[in-house]
Amino acid sequence: MTLLAVGSMAIDSVKTPFGERDESIGGSATYFSIAASFFTKVSLVAVIGEDFPQAELEFLQSRDIDLSGVEKTDGKTFRWKGEYHEDMNIAHTLDTQLNVFENFNPEIPRFLKDVDYLFLANIDPDLQISVLNQIDSPKLVACDTMNFWIEGKNDSLMNIVNLIDILIINDAELCSLAKDKNLLNAAKKVRDLGPSTLVVKRGEFGAILFHEEEIFAVPAFPIKNVIDPTGAGDTFAGGFMGFLTLKGISPNNLRNAVIYGSVMASFNVQSLSFDRLKSLEKVEISRRYEEFSSLLHYDKVQV
Amino acid sequence: MTLLAVGSMAIDSVKTPFGERDESIGGSATYFSIAASFFTKVSLVAVIGEDFPQAELEFLQSRDIDLSGVEKTDGKTFRWKGEYHEDMNIAHTLDTQLNVFENFNPEIPRFLKDVDYLFLANIDPDLQISVLNQIDSPKLVACDTMNFWIEGKNDSLMNIVNLIDILIINDAELCSLAKDKNLLNAAKKVRDLGPSTLVVKRGEFGAILFHEEEIFAVPAFPIKNVIDPTGAGDTFAGGFMGFLTLKGISPNNLRNAVIYGSVMASFNVQSLSFDRLKSLEKVEISRRYEEFSSLLHYDKVQV
Numbered sequence: 115m116t117l118l119a120v121g122s123m124a125i126d127s128v129k130t131p132f133g134e135r136d137e138s139i140g141g142s143a144t145y146f147s148i149a150a151s152f153f154t155k156v157s158l159v160a161v162i163g164e165d166f167p168q169a170e171l172e173f174l175q176s177r178d179i180d181l182s183g184v185e186k187t188d189g190k191t192f193r194w195k196g197e198y199h200e201d202m203n204i205a206h207t208l209d210t211q212l213n214v215f216e217n218f219n220p221e222i223p224r225f226l227k228d229v230d231y232l233f234l235a236n237i238d239p240d241l242q243i244s245v246l247n248q249i250d251s252p253k254l255v256a257c258d259t260m261n262f263w264i265e266g267k268n269d270s271l272m273n274i275v276n277l278i279d280i281l282i283i284n285d286a287e288l289c290s291l292a293k294d295k296n297l298l299n300a301a302k303k304v305r306d307l308g309p310s311t312l313v314v315k316r317g318e319f320g321a322i323l324f325h326e327e328e329i330f331a332v333p334a335f336p337i338k339n340v341i342d343p344t345g346a347g348d349t350f351a352g353g354f355m356g357f358l359t360l361k362g363i364s365p366n367n368l369r370n371a372v373i374y375g376s377v378m379a380s381f382n383v384q385s386l387s388f389d390r391l392k393s394l395e396k397v398e399i400s401r402r403y404e405e406f407s408s409l410l411h412y413d414k415v416q417v
Numbered sequence: 418m419t420l421l422a423v424g425s426m427a428i429d430s431v432k433t434p435f436g437e438r439d440e441s442i443g444g445s446a447t448y449f450s451i452a453a454s455f456f457t458k459v460s461l462v463a464v465i466g467e468d469f470p471q472a473e474l475e476f477l478q479s480r481d482i483d484l485s486g487v488e489k490t491d492g493k494t495f496r497w498k499g500e501y502h503e504d505m506n507i508a509h510t511l512d513t514q515l516n517v518f519e520n521f522n523p524e525i526p527r528f529l530k531d532v533d534y535l536f537l538a539n540i541d542p543d544l545q546i547s548v549l550n551q552i553d554s555p556k557l558v559a560c561d562t563m564n565f566w567i568e569g570k571n572d573s574l575m576n577i578v579n580l581i582d583i584l585i586i587n588d589a590e591l592c593s594l595a596k597d598k599n600l601l602n603a604a605k606k607v608r609d610l611g612p613s614t615l616v617v618k619r620g621e622f623g624a625i626l627f628h629e630e631e632i633f634a635v636p637a638f639p640i641k642n643v644i645d646p647t648g649a650g651d652t653f654a655g656g657f658m659g660f661l662t663l664k665g666i667s668p669n670n671l672r673n674a675v676i677y678g679s680v681m682a683s684f685n686v687q688s689l690s691f692d693r694l695k696s697l698e699k700v701e702i703s704r705r706y707e708e709f710s711s712l713l714h715y716d717k718v719q720v
Contacts, residue, residue, distance in 0.1 A: 153720060200598065295503065296641060296642075296643070297639060298639050298640070298641045299641060316622070319619070319622040319623075319636075320622070320623075320636055322636070322639070328711070328712075329639060329712050330712060330713075330714075330715065331636035331639065331712055331713065332636065332713075333622075333623055333625070333634035333635065333636055336600060336601050336625070336632060336634065337601070338599060338601045338602060339599075340599070357720065360720060361718060361720075366715055366716050366718065367718065369714075369715035370715055370717070370718045373715065374720070396720075399720065400719060400720065403717075403719070403720075407717055408631070409631075409632050409633060409634055410633075410634065410635075410713065411633075411672075412633065412669055412672035412673055412676065413669050414673070414706075414710055415664060415669065415670065415673045416703060416706070417456060417660065417663060417664075417677070417699075417702065417703065417706075
């Protein structure tokens with residue numbers, strides 16, 4: 115099975131209470147594909163400028179990520195500068211420079227038009243629709259979004275939400291999209307718009323999966339040293355989709371995909387940028403999956 | 418096995434975005450004992466004024482709660498008036514009148530001195546110590562507290578924390594007590610003070626149990642219609658301790674106790690005051706426990 119991710123590749127400057135890093139690579143598609151690459155072959159469609167570090171492209175290739183859909187164009191790469199204060203669930207954007215991303219109009223290479231699994235990372239919903247129209251007959255389409263599009267391009271967003279299988283979104287964005295502060299009510303409203311499956315990311319509080327008539331909820335894997343939450347949501351999505359691409363879709367696999375997504379996010383927050391993912395070994399994923407499972411397990415006792 | 422709860426009985430006036438109720442009965446020991454009464458026989462030690470409604474005392478007795486340790490004294494019952502705004506995790510206190518509670522000096526009746534399970538609800542830590550000194554040799558002592566005592570009576574609080582088996586506390590209070598914003602670090606610091614077991618209540622985000630070297634974490638049972646969170650923490654503690662009193666202490670029982678505590682809290686928030694607990698049937702507890710278990714269950718899949 116093949117997995118394609120379309121989204122942003124960026125150069126981030128991030129400051130958290132525990133460290134800072136100028137000009138490291140970031141972007142939703144980058145984080146997503148690194149996480150997914152531990153499970154499956156991933157192809158990436160994105161745009162970068164001339165300044166994107168060659169060494170980082172080589173790192174992505176070393177993870178067997180197919181970059182043939184990454185367009186290198188004149189100008190500078192998309193840049194994001196942000197800070198986290200005491201509440202690490204909230205990113206404060208200091209500066210955004212779209213640069214080459216401003217004219218991003220993703221063209222899916224011919225050999226990727228028949229992919230089975232598609233992830234539309236957080237980009238303009240009009241571009242998400244354009245990408246989807248270029249894919250022949252995907253088995254599974256998942257999509258992320260953010261408040262910027264919920265507020266600024268609501269109609270386009272509604273169109274894409276109607277066309278996808280899985281919406282992966284954080285809790286505040288879900289409530290904003292549904293205009294309902296209760297998570298269950300908001301989930302129902304958004305699923306009524308189209309996606310049969312909804313994954314709600316709750317940061318340090320875990321995630322909830324809505325699939326058919328079922329709900330599955332997990333806390334986050336508790337982490338002592340949260341250094342930098344940048345990319346946690348995309349890393350979650352990468353683990354989630356990577357696992358599904360590897361194992362196929364079933365109710366139990368969707369639940370496991372939430373666990374593997376949480377595992378990948380839990381590694382990512384343990385370092386600045388994606389340093390931790392760079393050194394990550396597959397055996398560490400299995401070990402943390404087991405630790406996570408122990409933390410969730412109990413044998414039922416009736417009263 | 419016998420369970421004794423010592424704490425406050427109160428008359429509450431509460432306003433939430435979904436309703437309001439003047440002068441309904443409340444108090445930490447009241448909520449605790451009603452929840453626990455679905456699992457085991459509970460005895461209550463508290464103080465009330467002459468104005469405490471007789472009908473409500475009869476309701477407590479109808480739940481087989483032993484009130485022989487409840488002292489009725491001249492004056493008015495402890496009163497609390499509060500409001501919840503949009504974020505129902507935060508109670509805004511409008512008025513507190515200690516009334517007869519001001520001179521509360523719990524005396525444990527002779528026939529209760531040999532109880533096995535003791536819950537010290539959120540009262541002055543000096544009183545918690547005094548109660549503990551009156552009990553012969555309890556099998557298990559659990560205790561709750563709040564910011565008021567963490568800030569105002571820290572030394573006394575440290576003394577009682579050193580003497581108990583289980584601290585049941587919310588996440589913000591844990592971090593305040595430990596002076597550490599990371600939940601895992603805070604948990605370690607507080608367990609180093611004495612209690613072998615720590616239960617951290619996270620409101621709508623669930624609960625975490627720390628016991629020996631193990632962690633167990635659950636989300637909250639998702640509720641569509643959260644009407645009034647008053648007493649949710651005490652109801653959780655009541656389900657938790659009620660279940661342990663019924664089934665005994667073991668690592669797996671502690672995990673199940675967290676689930677039953679969550680189940681009881683999930684019912685309680687569905688109505689103003691404890692209306693929902695008044696109509697609750699035991700079979701509904703079993704049914705929600707099963708629903709909760711389905712929501713947490715997955716069959717492991719390795720990668």
